[in-house]
Amino acid sequence: MDVKYYLRERFFPHLWCAGCGHGIVLNALIRAVDSLAIKKKDMVMVSGIGCSSRISGYVDFHSLHTLHGRALAFATGVKLSKPSLNVIVPMGDGDALAIGGNHFIHAARRNINITALVMNNRTYGMTGGQFSPLSGVGTKATTAPYMNIDREFDTVELASAAGATFVARTTVYHVKQLQSMLKKAIKHDGFSVLEVLTQCPTYFGRKNRKGSAVDMMNNYRDTTVPIGSDKKKENPELIERGIFVDKNLPEYCQAYADLVERASA
Amino acid sequence: MEITRYRIIFSGSGGQGLVSAAIILAEAAVLHENLEAVQSQSYGAAARGGATRADVIIADGPINMPKIAQPGILICMTQEAYNKFSGLIRPGGLLISDKKFVKITQRVDARQIELPLYQTVVEEIGNPVVLNICVLGALIGMRGIVKKGSVEKVLADKFPPAFMAGNQMALDIGFEMGFDYAQ
Amino acid sequence: MAKKITFVQGNEACALGAMYAGLDFYAGYPITPSTEIAETLAVTMPAAGKKFIQMEDEISSMCAIIGASLTGNKVLTATSGPGFSLMQEALGYAVMAEIPCVVVNVQRGGPSTGNPTHVSQGDVNQARWGTHGDHSIVALSASNHQDVFRMTVEAFNIAEIYRTPVILLFDEVIGHMREKLIVPEEGEIPLVARLRTSLKEGVNYHPYLPREDGRLPMSDFGDVHRFNVTGLYHDMWGFPTDKPELVQDLLRHQINKIENNVHKMTFYKSYFLEDARTVLISYGSAARSALSVVKQRRNRGESIGLLELNTIWPFPAELVRECTQHADLVAVVEMNVGQLTQSVRLAVGDQQEVHLINRVDGQMIIDKDIKKILRILQGRGI
Numbered sequence: 001m002d003v004k005y006y007l008r009e010r011f012f013p014h015l016w017c018a019g020c021g022h023g024i025v026l027n028a029l030i031r032a033v034d035s036l037a038i039k040k041k042d043m044v045m046v047s048g049i050g051c052s053s054r055i056s057g058y059v060d061f062h063s064l065h066t067l068h069g070r071a072l073a074f075a076t077g078v079k080l081s082k083p084s085l086n087v088i089v090p091m092g093d094g095d096a097l098a099i100g101g102n103h104f105i106h107a108a109r110r111n112i113n114i115t116a117l118v119m120n121n122r123t124y125g126m127t128g129g130q131f132s133p134l135s136g137v138g139t140k141a142t143t144a145p146y147m148n149i150d151r152e153f154d155t156v157e158l159a160s161a162a163g164a165t166f167v168a169r170t171t172v173y174h175v176k177q178l179q180s181m182l183k184k185a186i187k188h189d190g191f192s193v194l195e196v197l198t199q200c201p202t203y204f205g206r207k208n209r210k211g212s213a214v215d216m217m218n219n220y221r222d223t224t225v226p227i228g229s230d231k232k233k234e235n236p237e238l239i240e241r242g243i244f245v246d247k248n249l250p251e252y253c254q255a256y257a258d259l260v261e262r263a264s265a
Numbered sequence: 266m267e268i269t270r271y272r273i274i275f276s277g278s279g280g281q282g283l284v285s286a287a288i289i290l291a292e293a294a295v296l297h298e299n300l301e302a303v304q305s306q307s308y309g310a311a312a313r314g315g316a317t318r319a320d321v322i323i324a325d326g327p328i329n330m331p332k333i334a335q336p337g338i339l340i341c342m343t344q345e346a347y348n349k350f351s352g353l354i355r356p357g358g359l360l361i362s363d364k365k366f367v368k369i370t371q372r373v374d375a376r377q378i379e380l381p382l383y384q385t386v387v388e389e390i391g392n393p394v395v396l397n398i399c400v401l402g403a404l405i406g407m408r409g410i411v412k413k414g415s416v417e418k419v420l421a422d423k424f425p426p427a428f429m430a431g432n433q434m435a436l437d438i439g440f441e442m443g444f445d446y447a448q
Numbered sequence: 449m450a451k452k453i454t455f456v457q458g459n460e461a462c463a464l465g466a467m468y469a470g471l472d473f474y475a476g477y478p479i480t481p482s483t484e485i486a487e488t489l490a491v492t493m494p495a496a497g498k499k500f501i502q503m504e505d506e507i508s509s510m511c512a513i514i515g516a517s518l519t520g521n522k523v524l525t526a527t528s529g530p531g532f533s534l535m536q537e538a539l540g541y542a543v544m545a546e547i548p549c550v551v552v553n554v555q556r557g558g559p560s561t562g563n564p565t566h567v568s569q570g571d572v573n574q575a576r577w578g579t580h581g582d583h584s585i586v587a588l589s590a591s592n593h594q595d596v597f598r599m600t601v602e603a604f605n606i607a608e609i610y611r612t613p614v615i616l617l618f619d620e621v622i623g624h625m626r627e628k629l630i631v632p633e634e635g636e637i638p639l640v641a642r643l644r645t646s647l648k649e650g651v652n653y654h655p656y657l658p659r660e661d662g663r664l665p666m667s668d669f670g671d672v673h674r675f676n677v678t679g680l681y682h683d684m685w686g687f688p689t690d691k692p693e694l695v696q697d698l699l700r701h702q703i704n705k706i707e708n709n710v711h712k713m714t715f716y717k718s719y720f721l722e723d724a725r726t727v728l729i730s731y732g733s734a735a736r737s738a739l740s741v742v743k744q745r746r747n748r749g750e751s752i753g754l755l756e757l758n759t760i761w762p763f764p765a766e767l768v769r770e771c772t773q774h775a776d777l778v779a780v781v782e783m784n785v786g787q788l789t790q791s792v793r794l795a796v797g798d799q800q801e802v803h804l805i806n807r808v809d810g811q812m813i814i815d816k817d818i819k820k821i822l823r824i825l826q827g828r829g830i
Contacts, residue, residue, distance in 0.1 A: 008676075010685065011687060041670065041672055041674060044669050046515070057676050057678070057687070057688070062518075062669040062670070062674050062675070063674070063675075063676045063677065065676060065678040065680070065688075066511065066514075066541065066678075067511065067541055070508065070511045072508075073503065073507065073508035073509075073512050073515075074511045074514060074515040075515060076475075076503070076508070076511075076515065077513055077514060077515025077516035077518075077523075078515040078516065078518060078519055078669060079515075080473075080499055080512075081472070081473050081515070081516035082519040082668075082670050084670065085519070085669065085670050102504055103504065103508050106503075256499065260494050260495075262494075264494070264495050264496075264497065291626060295455045295627075295628045296454075296455060301627075301628060302455070302626075302627065302628070303626065304455075304626040305624060305626070306624070328627070329737065329739050329740035330737060330740050330814060330815060331733075331736065331812070332621075334814065334816070
């Protein structure tokens with residue numbers, strides 16, 4: 001396939017640091033869309049603010065680069081007003097779950113057919129490495145110089161509890177799984193959440209002595225296991241990868257179409 | 266050139282339907298008698314209970330001021346409302362109150378008419394929910410303002426047919442009681 | 449066909465006006481005293497096959513209508529004080545990305561939770577400057593339900609012509625009171641449709657390259673032209689830029705498209721201004737009381753008149769200057785501490801002293817309040 005067919009070269013070079021995991025997500029996204037044979041004109045990328053959100057400008061889809069934390073709210077307007085569009089919302093961990101936390105749980109509750117991509121690098125990269133709601137206790141950040149005391153969210157548990165009907169997690173090390181999960185998430189008829197662990201060697205890595213980008217990716221290999229793995233029973237610290245939720249419940253735009261029928265009857 | 270102008274305050278407690286009565290009166294004037302009307306209400310956080318007040322101005326020309334400083338007609342359906350608003354009444358005005366709810370304690374320069382509206386509605390219809398329509402009937406029985414038929418048209422448009430009989434009875438009862446005091 | 453006469457609240461008149469204007473998509477969050485707009489639309493929109501959504505807050509409501517505007521829809525949200533504060537960031541986004549949309553603020557007493565069920569006109573300058581950064585904005589007002597309907601339709605028209613958010617600045621008295629509304633017949637008020645590019649697929653479309661007449665044709669998300677929309681300063685393709693000349697050009701374009709067309713979007717009413725020595729300036733429900741005073745005093749032979757502004761922003765300074773130049777006394781009647789008075793003073797300059805007649809206790813200013821202050825201003829004692 002021709003990756004460049006999907007890229008806006010005018011936008012390049014991209015702004016991500018060398019070693020950033022976000023480019024791997026971009027690559028996987030393009031391949032997923034290509035293999036699903038979705039027309040570019042039927043794709044809308046809606047993003048907020050942060051390093052991750054810039055992904056929307058790099059692809060040759062309709063792209064809406066919005067406000068910090070509000071991407072899902074804009075996306076809800078796009079999707080409900082024109083349900084035929086495929087709407088993907090790439091977000092960072094702070095974007096999705098700190099400032100955007102309320103929109104995140106309510107989009108999940110509505111089960112609107114949007115693909116939420118949480119690119120979790122455990123830090124605010126664009127503003128220079130402050131702690132996020134996914135950094136976790138004991139990490140260091142420019143705003144947590146004495147070590148972070150804030151507990152972290154578990155994106156998967158949060159999304160599941162809020163009602164998302166497709167919830168999955170993988171990492172940028174597991175590129176094949178990333179691609180196949182992206183395909184499933186896009187195809188899923190309902191609100192889908194895919195958390196992708198992606199390294200920020202510049203800030204999170206440096207502050208927390210995680211080594212190079214390669215070291216951080218190897219770390220994803222070593223500290224994650226497939227759902228249900230025996231290793232997890234032995235070592236509860238390991239992070240599970242896989243599809244946690246995949247169920248069919250009434251999708252919001254369809255439910256609205258049904259409501260219109262009732263109202264105009 | 267003096268234009269006809271009615272300034273009416275319906276006062277009582279939230280849930281008595283007095284705002285609805287005010288709206289029905291104003292709708293009858295505007296939709297069926299080619300008059301102008303403005304209706305507003307004082308508005309608090311509580312949906313039930315508390316003092317409520319609905320203002321209606323009806324005229325045959327433009328109405329600029331929606332709020333009433335001095336009502337020509339004041340209807341009081343609770344003691345609290347009576348205590349609070351009876352001092353506002355325009356000299357020579359009309360004060361209508363319900364015997365069950367209001368004890369007349371103040372001397373005001375107005376014609377004060379106490380009617381057993383609540384008691385009659387309960388005795389003859391059995392359901393106090395239509396008390397507001399009875400109040401409205403008494404008002405137009407006493408002072409005209411709009412034709413009874415206009416109010417009936419509004420009621421027929423506003424409520425399901427099942428409610429019409431009760432509303433009609435309440436309107437008729439009130440109208441007759443009010444008509445006795447027509448001048 | 450006989451005209452349809454209704455007896456409605458101002459909020460309902462606004463909702464009816466929005467439907468008349470071709471409203472496709474509404475997103476909102478309940479808040480007093482604007483809620484009846486949402487309640488009315490929750491009934492009428494689904495029945496007409498239009499989209500109505502109650503969002504999780506006012507922030508998301510404002511964001512959702514911007515998203516829906518980009519797929520080619522006429523969009524609306526409605527709120528009051530605190531909700532309007534929450535919408536400010538996304539309102540600025542609509543300014544920057546030039547998104548047609550209409551925002552209703554039924555004003556109540558503030559700041560903060562303030563006086564939720566009582567009237568105020570305290571958001572006049574928030575409407576102008578509430579979102580951060582240099583920008584211009586359009587805000588319309590009305591003092592009666594016929595004008596609420598009319599201004600709502602005009603708001604949608606201005607939003608489309610100038611690709612801008614338009615604010616409808618109503619107030620609690622207008623929103624809640626009921627009076628007659630004669631619903632205009634179809635075609636009676638002209639409607640402006642979305643201007644879409646005529647460029648075919650494969651021809652370069654520049655979403656932010658104005659035509660010679662200054663207008664920017666749009667292309668709906670989902671159509672063949674794919675482009676970037678951002679809240680960053682951007683070039684004609686919608687790509688982010690910080691090049692000084694492009695930043696300045698875009699900022700000036702966004703301000704000039706409004707300020708250079710003030711005359712085209714100025715709506716007002718004048719009452720007895722031809723020979724008026726005393727000129728009152730007012731808007732919204734306060735203008736009803738001002739008009740009452742003017743009529744009472746005219747009956748007694750006083751040369752007094754009223755300029756009622758339906759367009760608050762961009763401020764019609766030239767009109768205000770013209771209407772006040774022969775006056776002995778100019779006073780602004782408003783329910784705040786003098787928010788529009790400031791703009792009137794700027795417009796009039798040294799030519800006139802401009803007085804404020806106000807009330808800020810949550811109660812509607814009435815004819816007596818105005819007359820009392822006028823007597824003092826006219827040197828006739830207290």
